[in-house]
Amino acid sequence: MAQPNKNINILTNTELSIQISLSGLSFCILQKDTNTISFLKSFDFDKKLNPLEILDYLKNTFNTETALQKSFANICVIHDNELSTLVPKPLFEEDCIADYLKFNSKILKSDFIAHDDIVLNDSVNVYVPYININNFIYEKYGAFTFKHLSTILIEEILNIEKNSHTPKVYLNVSKNNFEIIITEKGKLLLYNTFEYNTKEDFIYYLLFTVEQLKLNPETLNLIFIGDTHKDDDLYKIAYKYIRNISFGTRNDNYKYEVNPKYNHSDFTIIKSF
DSSP: OEEOOOSOOOOOSEEEEEEEETTEEEEEEEETTTTEEEEEEEEEOSSOOOHHHHHHHHHHHHHHOGGGSSOOSEEEEEEOSSOEEEEEGGGOOGGGHHHHHHTTSOOOTTOOOEEEEEGGGTEEEEEOOOHHHHHHHHHHHSOEEEEEHHHHHHHHHHHHTTTOOSOEEEEEEOSSEEEEEEEETTEEEEEEEEEOSSHHHHHHHHHHHHHHTTOOTTTOEEEEEESOOTTSHHHHHHHHHOSEEEEOOOOOOOEESSOOSSTTSSHHHHHTO
16 A cells, blocks of 8 residues: 655655564665665564554664665555455455454554555455554655555465465564465465464464364475574474475575575565565
């Protein structure tokens, strides 16, 4: 979804993506003319903040990070929360947009509800963005685009798996939650997000989901992306129960002034360009 323009952007080849969650913020700057990621930085919070606290943190970050104190040709805000649901496009009616969310998410009458089209899945992603963040970015920069994190994940993974015939289970891992995207024969079987506190929480949600879809842990392919690696507890416990585990890759061709941790990390923010 795009906010309308109120200012004329200063000519520049620089683009900015900002990923917003209650657990942290991430920033990525792309120099379009040289195809170079010139800035990539994340800030993890010690505890979950509320949207007002996040806005204060965001304002402070803009004031203290020199790389963010410039003009950008394009800005994308990625909203990372559990307040989203997929609706088949033929069944989507914008007048009923709140009804799609209220059965599986706690929403308020005052919540602003947005939606993204997911063309590859012929569906609509209905979600609640952090509207105070949107308002701040609009006041600061004018025109910008915003999306839900799951929109980027689903689009990118469906594109990767469009010619695949075997079931694939993707896990996008963050500090306190993970998204699960399951595909088969290039089609989306399931998207969901889970909050976890321990590795036992994590493996319970993973194995329960696999069981509900009647997938075989001996034959399915589990692919980690996001903030995880071979030595962490989530990988180790998953490896006890699932035979085929690997790490994904962003498959991008950017040059980097500061390299991401891994080829599979920072997946959504880098893929947002």
